[in-house]
Amino acid sequence: MVLIESYITFIHNHLIVCLAVFVTIIPLFLILYRKANVDPSFYLLQIYLITKLIIDLIMFHYATQRTNNLMYYNLSIPLRYALLSGMFYYKIESAVYKRGIIYSIIGFVIFSIWDIFYSNPDIKDLHNHSMVAYATTVECLLLLFWILAYFYEIIRMLKIPNLLTFPFFWVCSGLLLYYSSFIFIAPILHYTEKWENPLYIGFLNLVPYIFETLCLLFFSIGVWIFSIRYYAKQ
Amino acid sequence: MQNSDGLTWAILIATLAMLMMAFFVILFIVFYQKRQLHQEKKLHEIEKDYQRLLLDTALNSEETERRRIAQDLHDDIGTMLSLTKLSLNQLSKLVADSGIKEDQIMRKSQALVEETILHVRRITRDLVPTTLERFGLAAAIEEFINKLDNSKDLKISLISNTEDSPRQSQKTELTIYRIMQELVNNSIRHSQCSMIEINLHVNSTIIELQVTDDGIGFEPDAIKDNNLTGLGLLGIESRLAIVDGTINYEKPKMGGSKALALVPVAPAIDSKPEPLHPFRRQRVKI
Numbered sequence: 293m294v295l296i297e298s299y300i301t302f303i304h305n306h307l308i309v310c311l312a313v314f315v316t317i318i319p320l321f322l323i324l325y326r327k328a329n330v331d332p333s334f335y336l337l338q339i340y341l342i343t344k345l346i347i348d349l350i351m352f353h354y355a356t357q358r359t360n361n362l363m364y365y366n367l368s369i370p371l372r373y374a375l376l377s378g379m380f381y382y383k384i385e386s387a388v389y390k391r392g393i394i395y396s397i398i399g400f401v402i403f404s405i406w407d408i409f410y411s412n413p414d415i416k417d418l419h420n421h422s423m424v425a426y427a428t429t430v431e432c433l434l435l436l437f438w439i440l441a442y443f444y445e446i447i448r449m450l451k452i453p454n455l456l457t458f459p460f461f462w463v464c465s466g467l468l469l470y471y472s473s474f475i476f477i478a479p480i481l482h483y484t485e486k487w488e489n490p491l492y493i494g495f496l497n498l499v500p501y502i503f504e505t506l507c508l509l510f511f512s513i514g515v516w517i518f519s520i521r522y523y524a525k526q
Numbered sequence: 527m528q529n530s531d532g533l534t535w536a537i538l539i540a541t542l543a544m545l546m547m548a549f550f551v552i553l554f555i556v557f558y559q560k561r562q563l564h565q566e567k568k569l570h571e572i573e574k575d576y577q578r579l580l581l582d583t584a585l586n587s588e589e590t591e592r593r594r595i596a597q598d599l600h601d602d603i604g605t606m607l608s609l610t611k612l613s614l615n616q617l618s619k620l621v622a623d624s625g626i627k628e629d630q631i632m633r634k635s636q637a638l639v640e641e642t643i644l645h646v647r648r649i650t651r652d653l654v655p656t657t658l659e660r661f662g663l664a665a666a667i668e669e670f671i672n673k674l675d676n677s678k679d680l681k682i683s684l685i686s687n688t689e690d691s692p693r694q695s696q697k698t699e700l701t702i703y704r705i706m707q708e709l710v711n712n713s714i715r716h717s718q719c720s721m722i723e724i725n726l727h728v729n730s731t732i733i734e735l736q737v738t739d740d741g742i743g744f745e746p747d748a749i750k751d752n753n754l755t756g757l758g759l760l761g762i763e764s765r766l767a768i769v770d771g772t773i774n775y776e777k778p779k780m781g782g783s784k785a786l787a788l789v790p791v792a793p794a795i796d797s798k799p800e801p802l803h804p805f806r807r808q809r810v811k812i
């Protein structure tokens with residue numbers, strides 16, 4: 293009872309943050325409902341959405357208990373990058389980019405783990421666990437690069453008759469908007485998300501959540517128009 | 527708690543700029559792709575038009591060449607043969623009383639020349655379907671059938687409703703005539719049939735030509751895939767491409783084969799027949 297009450301108060305106080313958590317259900321439901329997971333990219337998206345939902349719910353729970361939940365966020369970063377860039381692995385045709393994506397996943401996982409240890413000299417102190425310093429920024433840059441590379445390939449190959457009915461274009465657009473909004477905020481999250489002496493940036497803190505929700509809605513549109521018959525041949 | 531208004535504003539502006547850029551990138555991709563596709567389609571169309579023009583020219587020059595050959599045959603060989611016949615007639619009067627043997631040779635030569643003249647006339651008329659130009663499709667097909675009927679032991683019939691419909695443009699008529707020729711020739715050559723039926727039906731929008739035989743029939747798809755097609759069926763397709771027509775082969779259950787060609791009507795603007803030899807018209811005038 294107390295738990296549910298604390299949940300409700302938290303939702304009431306942090307509506308935008310919670311929206312970004314619960315909207316995840318929409319694209320996830322659509323993927324399963326429209327059987328979009330036959331496409332490898334959408335299958336990865338489905339896995340990503342499931343892990344995101346689980347991690348977000350865990351973080352949500354700890355947030356209501358006023359416990360430090362940043363460790364889960366830090367752990368989700370390499371996973372998130374691997375799954376999202378994996379989607380591009382299946383969509384990009386150029387072999388060079390494909391190889392680049394594989395290497396970048398390996399490199400990034402190592403880098404982000406290093407970053408967790410670097411940002412937390414005392415790894416055992418979970419209460420004062422803080423956000424990674426560089427990994428989110430690097431993730432933004434890498435993903436923006438893959439998105440733009442994919443866009444470049446689209447206009448070079450001219451294989452898709454109508455982009456607005458091409459599901460993966462919506463996914464890309466959502467990601468592009470999200471990471472564009474996030475790229476300048478990511479570097480300072482390390483200083484804002486702290487128990488002691490945090491940097492205060494006002495509502496800017498909410499901007500990534502807003503765009504995360506938007507991005508999830510774009511995913512939903514993409515999945516909604518997914519239909520095996522109309523899927524442009526790759 | 528640290529407070530840093532300056533930093534907040536800087537990040538806000540940077541984020542807005544970044545978002546704007548992202549937004550424009552998306553818009554740019556959508557519109558650029560659309561324009562590029564449009565252009566590609568246009569280019570494709572131009573190419574197709576060009577191909578069609580090329581084909582048209584090729585077929586036109588083929589017809590022109592036929593006309594030229596026909597004219598030359600008629601004017602040169604024909605005249606010479608007529609002269610030869612005249613000379614032979616004069617000669618025959620001279621050798622009339624020489625002897626039976628000479629007389630026989632004489633008659634034989636005369637008969638040969640007669641026959642050659644007939645052949646040349648037939649070839650000339652085959653090369654240029656003059657009946658088609660003067661009296662229209664039905665008459666030309668009728669003539670074509672009559673010629674074949676004499677030579678072959680099979681029944682060919684024509685059912686047409688073109689009497690009260692206007693004449694079609696020369697190109698359309700010639701296309702249909704040549705297609706009919708090829709289809710009938712194919713039936714005679716390949717199908718071992720005893721009956722060929724030609725149906726010519728014209729309404730306000732479309733000309734239907736249907737050629738049916740009762741022979742062994744053929745699988746149209748198999749032939750297309752098998753590379754069995756000779757020049758005939760390919761020629762039909764390329765002729766039809768120029769006039770926006772279509773052809774459809776069928777293998778009816780009762781046996782035999784059925785070909786149905788559809789060509790949009792193109793009424794003749796000026797039904798005056800063309801001169802036999804387009805280049806000679808000027809010479810006559812001078």
Ligand SMILES: Nc1ncnc2c1ncn2[C@@H]1O[C@H](COP(=O)(O)OP(=O)(O)OP(=O)(O)O)[C@@H](O)[C@H]1O
Binds near residue numbers: 739743754755758
């Ligand atoms: N009416 C028909 N009945 C049976 N088989 C046919 C008939 N028409 C066409 N075919 C088959 O289709 C093949 C292709 O015909 P097509 O007219 O293209 O070539 P062709 O008559 O063999 O040669 P060409 O017309 O170039 O002198 C023929 O070889 C024949 O086997």
Ligand SMILES: [Mg+2]
Binds near residue numbers: 711758759
């Ligand atoms: Mg033939």
